[in-house]
Amino acid sequence: MLNLCVFASGSGSNFVELNKFAIKNKTKIFLKLLISNNSNCGAVDYAKKNQIDYKIIKFSRVVDYSIYVYEMLNCLKKNDIHLIALAGYLKKIPIEIIEKYNRKILNIHPSLLPKFGGKGYYGMNVHKAVIESGLKKTGVTIHFVDKEYDKGPILYQQEVPVLDEDTEKDLAARVLKVEHKIYKRIIKLLINNRIEWVGDKPIIKES
Ligand code: GRF
Numbered sequence: 001m002l003n004l005c006v007f008a009s010g011s012g013s014n015f016v017e018l019n020k021f022a023i024k025n026k027t028k029i030f031l032k033l034l035i036s037n038n039s040n041c042g043a044v045d046y047a048k049k050n051q052i053d054y055k056i057i058k059f060s061r062v063v064d065y066s067i068y069v070y071e072m073l074n075c076l077k078k079n080d081i082h083l084i085a086l087a088g089y090l091k092k093i094p095i096e097i098i099e100k101y102n103r104k105i106l107n108i109h110p111s112l113l114p115k116f117g118g119k120g121y122y123g124m125n126v127h128k129a130v131i132e133s134g135l136k137k138t139g140v141t142i143h144f145v146d147k148e149y150d151k152g153p154i155l156y157q158q159e160v161p162v163l164d165e166d167t168e169k170d171l172a173a174r175v176l177k178v179e180h181k182i183y184k185r186i187i188k189l190l191i192n193n194r195i196e197w198v199g200d201k202p203i204i205k206e207s
Contacts, residue, residue, distance in 0.1 A: 002191055003032040005081040007089035010123075012043025013176060014087035014108060014183055019052065021184035028191045033079045035072070037091050053079070059091070069094045076101070085187065086145065090122060098147060103197065105145040106190075108183050110175045112139040112157055117150035127168040127175070136162050138171065140178050142186050144202060155195065155202045156186050 004022060008015045015034065022031040034047045034054040047054040055075050059068045073096060076084075086093070086107040098105065109117055109126075116126050116138070130138045139159040146152035160175050189195055194205045 001027075002029045002082045003080050004029055004083050004085060004187075005033040005035060005076060005079065006031065006043075006085050006087050007035045007093070008041070008043035008087045009036055009038045009090040010041055010043065010088040012041065012046050012088070014085075014179055015043045016046055017180040017184060018085060018087065018187070019046075019050065021187065025188065025191065029083075029187070032081065033075070035075065035089075037089075043088075065094075069096045072097055073100065083187075083190070084145075085183070087183070092149065093145060095147060098145060102146075103144055103202075106155070106183075106187070107143055107145050107150075107152070108179055109141045109143070109150060110138075110172070110179065111141065112137070112159065113141040113143065113150055113154060117141075119149065121150070124168050124172060127171045130162060131166060131168060131171060138162055138175060140175060140182060142182065153200060153202050156182065156204065158182055 006015045006018055019031050022029050031052060034043060034052055036044050036054065036056055037058050039056045044054055057072050084101055084105040111117060111126050111130060116129050137159050139157055141154055142156045143154045144152045158178055160178050162171060189204055196203050196205050
C-alpha cells in the first residue's frame with residue numbers, strides 16, 4: 001500500500017480527482033494527507049468534508065526556515081508518505097523535501113513544458129501567455145520534481161488544441177479536463193510499477 005500526500009493551494013479539482021482515484025484503487029493507494037499553505041481554499045474544504053487528514057504549513061517570517069522545513073518533513077514522515085503529488089501548490093518545495101523524496105514527487109503543469117513554465121507561469125497566466133503567443137497547441141505535462149522549478153524530468157505530455165475563438169477561461173477549462181484524466185492514469189502506471197528510470201529519464205514501460 002502506497003501512502004499518497006497531495007500538496008495543493010487552490011480550488012483542488014485535481015485533488016478531488018486523485019481522491020476518487022485512490023478510493024477506486026484502495027488496495028494499492030491511500031490518499032493519506034493533504035498539505036496546504038492556504039487554510040481558505042477549495043482543497044482544504046474538500047478534505048474537511050471528506051474526512052481526509054490535512055495540515056496547513058505556512059512559512060512565516062517569524063519562524064526560522066529550518067523549523068518550517070522540519071515541520072513539513074516530520075509531517076510526511078509521521079504519515080509514512082511514499083509518494084507526493086503536487087496539484088496546484090503555489091509554494092516552492094524546500095530542497096530538503098526534494099532530496100528526501102527524490103523521484104517520488106510528481107507535479108502537473110498546464111502547458112507543454114518547457115514552454116510556459118517557471119517563474120510567473122501559474123494559473124491563468126499560463127493560458128493567457130499561450131493565447132498571446134498565437135500557438136495552436138498547448139497541453140499538460142506531468143513531471144518529477146527536482147531542484148529546478150518546472151524543469152524536473154518529464155514523464156508524460158498530452159497535447160491540447162488552442163482554438164481561434166478561445167478565451168483564457170475556455171482554454172483553462174479544456175486543459176483542466178485533460179489534467180483530471182491523465183494525473184490518475186500516470187499515478188496508476190506508477191503504482192503498477194510501469195515507470196522505469198533509464199539514467200535520469202523516466203520511461204513508461206509497455207504493458
Ligand atoms: C492546475 O492547472 C495544475 O496544472 C496547476 O495548478 C492547477 C490546479 O488546479 N499546477 P486545481 O486546484 O487542481 O483545480
